[in-house]
Amino acid sequence: MAKKMEFLVLITIVTAIFSIQPAIAEQKQRTVFQDCEFCPSMVVIPKGNYGFGSPPNEFGSPYNEGYILEIVFEESFGMGQFEVTFNQWAVCVADGICRPVDDEGYGRGEQPVINVSWADTQSYIQWLRTITGKAYRLPSEAEWEYTAQSGKERAILFGIPSAKTCEYGNVYDESAEQEYEFGWRKLPCHDGAASLVDVGSYKPNEFGVFDMLGNVWEWVEDCLNPNWRHSRISLNGQPFTDGDCDQRAYRGGSWLTNQPYYLRTAQRYKFYGTKHIDLGFRVALSLETDSSAY
DSSP, X not given: OHHHHHHOOOEEEEOOOOEETTEEOOOOEEEEEOSXXXXXXXXXXXXXXXXXXXXXXXXXXXXXGOSOEEEEEOSOEEEESSOXXXXXXXXXXXTTSSOOOOOTTSOOTTSBOOSOOHXXXXXXXXXXXXXXXXXXXXXXXXXXXXXXXXXXXXXXXXXXXXXXXXXXXXXXBHHHHHXXXXXXXXXXXXXXXXXOOOTTOSOOOTTSOOOXXXXXXXXXXXXXXXXXXXXXXXXXXXXXXXXXXXXXXXXXXXXXXXXXXXSBTTOOEEEOSOOOTTEEOOXXXXXXXXXXXX
């Protein structure tokens, strides 16, 4: 236990009672921990239940979101407080496990790592498992969406008024349009950032997790299946690993996202596991049964 405490950084954050339609999750304390100096910091996400997906009449809701399903998380789980950064990725590269990736001039350091394929994330996660002895992984889509909602009603812009989007996430706004002049539709706010920024530069959500909205899209564990909402019967938040596993889902929007309906907690996309300039990831972790360890 003493050795474990040496590596764990514990920060207790008081949470409010949060309402998730149709259920109400219990009031808990949130904890942030870090398993090593260069490991991602993790937030303990409280157990609870929530409505997964979107109603058919929600603006921008496509066919593959189907209908709302109630997902029940019977145990807490860990979610990366931030997206994995270039600095964290570099340690894995130095150990000879992860491949070097190109930042394409957008910057490195504490910015989220980009140009990583789904397979690349697995290399990082295997390395993280080896150095910590813990079962790190990508979050499931259900875990990601539950964390992103963080007690809010499902809504466009994660339940945030559009004029306040720039307080919570890095999206394609007036600042980006001034820099790039793409002539795109833009979000009606101005944050001074034209592209990628350091993780944690914006306000966290109610769970204390940063950058669920914007900066980079985030890989999740699930395979892509057009009928997955109809075939996912367990409803316990586990990843869907049947179907077309050549295509993997990703979530959250990026600094290039300019349409409000792309910034819904239920919005999901697929990709053939390859890399992109605005696609990164964060990690998740199933916690020990003895939650007092956190």
